[in-house]
Amino acid sequence: MSSARSSLRVGKLQRGHLRPIPWDPRDRERLARQQRRGIILATVATAYLATCLLILGDGPPLEYRLGDRPSRDVVVKVERLERIDPVRTNAAAQQRYEAVPPYMVNQPTPIVQLTNTLKSLFDTLAETPSYGDLNKETLEAWKALDPSTFATIKRLTTNPDDLAQLRNLVDRFFEPILKRGILGPDALPAGEQRYDRLLVVTHPVTAGSGSNANATFADPKATGTVPDPLVSSPTRLGYKEVERDLVTPESMARLNGKVHVEFQEALARVLPNLDAASETALFNLIASKFATAPSLKFDPERTTAARELAKNDPKAEPARVILPRGSVLIPGGQTVTLDHLELLRLEREVAQRESPTASVVSRLISIGILVAMVFGMMAVHLQLRHGDVARDPWAVAGICLVTVSALFIARLLSWEPHDADLGVIAFAAMVMSVAFKPSLALTLGFGLAVLTTLIRGGGFDDFLVIMGGLSAGILTLDDVRTRTKVLTVGLATGTGFALLSLAVGLANNQAVEVIASECFWRFIWSVLAGLFLGGTLPLIERAGGLVTGVSLLELGDQTHPLLQELVRRAPGTHNHSMTVATIAEAAAKRIGADALLVRVGAYFHDIGKMFKPDYFVENQSNGRNRHANLAPAMSTLVIIGHVKDGVELARSNGLPQKIIDFIEQHHGTTLVEYFYRQAQKLEKERDNDGHTQISESAFRYPGPKPRHRETAILMIADACESASRTLSEPTPGRLEGLVADIIEKRLRDGQFDQCGLTLRELAEIRESIVKSLTAIYHGRVKYPDQKSA
16 A cells, blocks of 8 residues: 555656746746857857958068058068069060961962963973064063073973973972962061061871971971961971071072072072073073962961960979068169069068967967957947947847958958058948947947058057047947938048048158048048948948938838828827827937937837727727726736737838837836736635735736836836826926836836936936926916816
8 A cells, every 4th residue: 555655656756747847037038148148259259260360361461552652671681582573574475475486378379370370381482483473461471581581491492301391390499489388568467577487387287197297398407397376286287487588579589599599409400501691581580470479378366376375385484583681672762563562472471481480379379369459348348338239149240240341351452552441441430330329339440440450560650540530430420310421421531531641641751642642542432431331321221220310210200101000090199109209309318318219219119009099098089998898917918918019010010120129118027007906906805815816927018128228218208198197287296206206116116227227317317207297287377268177
């Protein structure tokens, strides 16, 4: 029996063990805080590492930028600096380019036709008895054929064998000319006339068949194959590099010239006994027709391609120059060019290779400490002065994203000669000024200026210029209520940059043109940054969930569809919202909060009531109370539900999160006291012992509590305006007591724990609301004929 009981007890214990333990809301909130803290730490750590890497880059920043003018000679600091001389290297490449002769394509058909014409002439002359018997056409075609030449040829063609020898002479003489070709008067462009040698392409051959191709050329020393520059390997071209005198008709026809010598050699083999006069007459006759048989055509595509191949020959060694320690890299006063920057980069690379590991590690540590100090300064300021931002993962992520992105682009533009990177930094500072309060934006701008100076490799002067320009823009951009305000901010930032650049330049005795250039370009980039911000402001607002003065003014327009629908469905709620907006705006101005945000937030804070307007007293005009037949718990659900309904309605209509915060937080976690007391009363009537079992949490709004001063102001103004309507005689004294009591209750209830309001600010809010309510319920003079209401 005892064992059965023990087993039963164990069974009950096990079942109890399996029951889920309900979560305490405080545990949920603690877990959410831990998760937010982890996300924030991970985001900041990632941004920290990215910033360190951007500052490290590929080595220490260069001392000078493109367009700078060093005041002294910049000399080599390493033992030996060896570099490629671009001038000499380019000159050598250009020489290789120009050394390639023009490519000529030989089409020997005109020469073949000329040889046939010569043979026909000899046949004609052999059959003609005398010079006078020649027809007019022959004499017109052969102007060099005079009686003496006719007599010479006639003597050489007395019999068929002699005529055959003369025809053989033509073939022997024209054999090398057929391979070389003849250059016409307009075959070469003017730019190619300077070459005294030509590359005559004869025919393509494939790799491995070069010996067969070469066998067709008369001069093996000047013959070979070359890769076709227009076709990939293995296609090659048979070619013959010839002197221009061998293919130009005028040079070919010159007596005692190279072609004339070739003619004499051919004649000596065929007709060795011919006298000099007859030989000269015969040569002149043939040479007179060279110009009529041009066979060479210029090939511009192959010529250009071959020259480019020669120019970019990978086997060609670049020209180098060696600079020992102390050699001048940049003369003092000379403008820094791209070539100078390449020398400085090369010197930095050599120094890094020669530097010991300890110096590299020390640079890593120094940059890590500097960046950590900047991030720590910004984090401490956020935590102490802007706790709501420091606790918001999205806000921290936005700050890190803007900072790292701006530094990344600034790094890319760091070699640009006209300080374009300052325009990017100015734009980032303007975005932060739009998103946050000026004090926070100044702190973030300070950090951005320090990090930018590290990336640029500048000194205190550079930091002073950057910080001054950013401060001018941030302090000007306090509230954006017009689209032209961003242009004003750009002008202010540019003016700050220009004035400080002028001051620093004069202090450092810089050249006037350098100072003018810096002032001009920095001013231009700042103005462009302002214009770019104006164009992208709607996108930035949507992407970052930002609310500017411009967007608030647009939302606060009474023609907004939600406000129009509120007027139609719940006119009493709309009137209440307008009154609360006036009261809350005055209180926000009193303590220096965002009055415009409070006013617009008040317009929308009760839009959830339009779904069940008759359940709210301000909309009950016929005296009928819809809660009369409902249990207090059900009425509480209806009342509390307007918050959830309002949030859903706002999100579906695209209202920004800052306006949704007013809808969510304007009741905080306060108690719906009227229905809670009713529920207690009913429970007491049912419970004879008088022990109530009503849970107070069931009659509280779900929250969250106000997290900003503006939402806390709206909470107070909303409660005070509603409660003031219950006073039968709203005298200033009663109104003051009512407001003080409401603020005291919410203060003791912990509703202001997360919003950052101080007791002094609560006192000023109380005075402002009392003043506003007194103005609303001010007394009037009673006229003699006026009846009492």
